[in-house]
Amino acid sequence: MIKGPIGVFDSGYGGLTVLKEIVAQLPQYDYLYLGDNARAPYGPRSFDTVYQYTLQCVEWFFSQGCSLVVLACNTASAKALRTIQQNDLEKIAPGKRVLGVIRPTTEVIGSLSKNKTVGILGTHGTVQSGSYPIEIAKFYPEVKVYQEACPMWVPLIENNEHQGPGADYFVRKHIDHLLAQSEGIDTILLACTHYPLLADKIKQFIPADIQLLSQGKIVAESLQDYLDRHPEIAGKCSTGGQITFFTTDSTEDFDNHATTFYGKPVKSSHLQH
Numbered sequence: 001m002i003k004g005p006i007g008v009f010d011s012g013y014g015g016l017t018v019l020k021e022i023v024a025q026l027p028q029y030d031y032l033y034l035g036d037n038a039r040a041p042y043g044p045r046s047f048d049t050v051y052q053y054t055l056q057c058v059e060w061f062f063s064q065g066c067s068l069v070v071l072a073c074n075t076a077s078a079k080a081l082r083t084i085q086q087n088d089l090e091k092i093a094p095g096k097r098v099l100g101v102i103r104p105t106t107e108v109i110g111s112l113s114k115n116k117t118v119g120i121l122g123t124h125g126t127v128q129s130g131s132y133p134i135e136i137a138k139f140y141p142e143v144k145v146y147q148e149a150c151p152m153w154v155p156l157i158e159n160n161e162h163q164g165p166g167a168d169y170f171v172r173k174h175i176d177h178l179l180a181q182s183e184g185i186d187t188i189l190l191a192c193t194h195y196p197l198l199a200d201k202i203k204q205f206i207p208a209d210i211q212l213l214s215q216g217k218i219v220a221e222s223l224q225d226y227l228d229r230h231p232e233i234a235g236k237c238s239t240g241g242q243i244t245f246f247t248t249d250s251t252e253d254f255d256n257h258a259t260t261f262y263g264k265p266v267k268s269s270h271l272q273h
């Protein structure tokens with residue numbers, strides 16, 4: 001059997017915060033990362049556009065020998081994953097699998113909130129899709145979910161302005177909007193893989209007794225569990241610990257910026273759509 005790396009996808013850099021945790025959890029596998037930077041951000045784009053872009057990238061991963069692809073992007077998980085899983089996979093690549101970041105997070109979030117009241121911060125696309133309230137209701141019908149779209153946060157991060165004073169205004173604004181919806185919120189989820197870079201700033205604007213959750217570790221633990229339960233898929237994933245990075249935009253920009261998200265130097269190659 002020909003084995004291939006595990007594919008990890010994001011519209012840009014955000015998925016690197018998830019890849020970092022996956023590699024820490026499962027260092028034995030090979031990984032292939034693709035950031036579709038040339039077409040980022042996905043957050044404000046329509047369902048159909050996000051679906052078309054994501055499907056194209058998933059097909060590229062398959063052409064590179066991946067049997068398992070993780071959409072490390074909430075927007076793509078919210079707007080494209082279900083259609084790819086239910087309509088496309090059987091036609092284009094039976095036996096291959098695509099997973100997202102929303103389900104693993106919604107499976108655990110209800111157990112992490114004492115008040116059973118959670119806040120979701122995400123892109124416009126993720127919030128508008130309603131994926132979080134819908135999925136959380138399946139696992140924890142008793143949990144109340146409040147959402148806030150933060151359309152300026154990804155641009156602030158992508159432009160390296162997330163630590164500057166300009167970021168304070170937009171961070172405070174959306175935190176205030178979220179917390180104004182309910183006094184009971186005791187858990188806030190960063191439902192965008194870019195947002196962990198804003199975590200320190202967000203903590204300045206929320207009460208200390210509210211816990212702030214990032215998804216990376218949750219997704220990594222869930223992937224380990226998935227591979228344990230699916231030896232037929234795990235057996236198609238190559239091992240050796242090699243990590244390869246691709247971007248659809250400038251490799252120089254990607255390498256300069258990616259280190260902030262991944263925590264280590266990155267050397268990427270270019271993929272032309």
Ligand code: DGL
Pocket residue numbers: 010011012014015040041042043044072073074075076123126154191192193194
């Ligand atoms: N990192 C993506 C997510 O988790 C959002 C970035 C974008 O808008 O493209 O939703």
